[in-house]
Amino acid sequence: MNPPAFRLPGMTLEKTTTILLTGGAGYIGSHTFAALIDAGYQPVILDNFSNSHPAVLDRLQQLTGQRVVRERGDVLHAGFVAEVLRHYACEAVIHFAGVKAVGESVQQPLKYYSNNVGGLVSLLQAMETSACRSVVFSSSATVYGDPASVPIHEQFPCAPESPYAQTKLMCEDILASLGAADPAWRVGVLRYFNPVGAHPSGLIGENPRGTPNNLMPYVTQVAVGKRARLQVFGDDYLTPDGTGVRDYLHVMDLAEGHVAAVQALLTRHQSFTVNLGTGKGVSVLEVLSAFERASGRRVPFEFAPRRAGDVAQYYADVSLAEAVLGWRATRTLDDMCRDSWRWQQTNPEGYEAGPDIPPRPGLRSRPNEPAQPAAVA
Template sequence: MNILLTGGLGYIGSHVTVVLAEAGHHVIILDNLHNCKIEVLDRLAKILGNSPAFIQGDVRNQLLVESVLKDQKIDAVMHFAGLKAVGESVQKPLMYYENNVGGTISLLQAMKSCQVKKIVFSSSATVYGIPQYLPLDEKHPTNPESPYGQTKLQIEAILQDLARSDQSWKIIALRYFNPVGAHESGLIGEEPNGIPNNLMPYISQVASGLLPKLKIFGNDYETPDGTGVRDYIHVMDLAEGHVCALNYLYNNESEFSIMNLGTGAGYSVLELVKLYQKVSSRKITYEIAAKRAGDIAACYANADKAAVHMVWKAKRSLEKMCEDSWRWQSRG
């Protein structure tokens, strides 16, 4: 099939590109290069043996998206394009709503115009907000704590309304937990601009000497070692989940579905630090800092629904996540 990946040169999109191409699909990437580098295209070519089709552009340009859908004879879309920094979204909410929600509406308008009605949407576990129970399943109430999370939830609502209005649409929203790691080649991985917002890239930059030390926010949570617990999922397990989601869209009658993608296990900040020290053979200096407003003790997934309906399950261990992250971070 011909699959359009919006934001396909980003962290998640680039790994999905590899898995889709290896599964025999033809991948077309649309990316405005806002939060990624064009060099990723060359790295993908080294992994795959040839470069995926690439168009530089923005999903908010509806006429451009329509031309891509028609010219490339697109069968389905995977939508990764969007801003994703929680803290930045609090400071710049209008930018996040305009880019994430506005961009998705533009994309859907183009898809409707071109009669391309299959889409896999990159959502987030941030839509759940503070857990009322654990593990988090798809029926858990949604109450996002940030404008970023609100944009994801609003897009899910738009997709659900669209599917209800026209049963020829087939839509799945994948709620990611905490993607980490990198492709085992070490050629692609998470490459944040500036100071990393996420824990593992921060740890990896401390291990490599790019940052002096890690701040651990709070060590008196009601968890085994007092530090926050999260569900970390290897980015390649996540990528494989998208191929399963695509198969699900083509083989099931459901117009709209939501699936968690996580391991179902929680690991603490200190567990991750200790394991990364072991894998990298580097000392990771850290200090305990005050808890941040809105931080929670624990958050991890119930991913049974994806296992049953998409026949998908995360396979890679936390140690594998750390190994692949370090290989990427310590590349020449």
């Protein structure tokens, strides 16, 4: 059974509100689509499918029982985005589209600045011409860099240590400047920590291409024998078991955080910046132990040297999100592991390649003209 839909306390929907999801076919975007449907919204997906799978659209229709409204295009094409916003009379945008691998950003910084920063500017231009001025921005806890202490509060100084993190902070600065120049803009910035897990149905989940950048999909691939063992980077941190501690957040809790952010913008008309996490730190070895309990499988691992830039502990102070949004994470580490395992078992090869997605009649799908098209979160 699916959990009850998230709604902001005291919130009543008087009509169907349409929300545009850029990068809505990606990992976080697809789960947010499902959460928005549960909350009574009409989400519209805009995606160029450069880093996502069209097959997710069929899964979402199966999951929600509703037709998935989608347009194929790139946020870098402001004119096309404006046309989509006007056609569907979108009242707000949740901006997921972008590229997101920290290591790759060090090797290809221009790809990250052009897509993440350029993509946001293009989107905001489209929104301005379409009289849509409410946006939820998918930011990242990486903007904090290496904090002096934990838990990490929103008032901590930002010191990004990679081009990826720098693009997120630059986007936050752009949004702050826009809000200062025009009070009509309402901006919700969500700095989230480590999303993991999958929808409990097993129909949608994290589908990395190539070697996973995140811990949980790597763990699941080792558990099913696709990879021989997991490398655990560092066993000599000043943590209880010597391995790195992170704030792992179930993707459905994160999706409901986006719903809460949209509701807050549309009903309270105030901008905000909040952390989304559980507020609890969990070590790598604790994740492995929980996953082995959930799956009944052993996960072989070996210790490897620390990676440059990794820190010992990284977890959120989430009190502001609860105060501003009325939101808090409710799912446990066991839930995260169980749902990740169900997704892996149900979809051993991830999403199978689906049919090409044609443009909707009346709207022109734009080709991916930029050399590095925007991907999805």
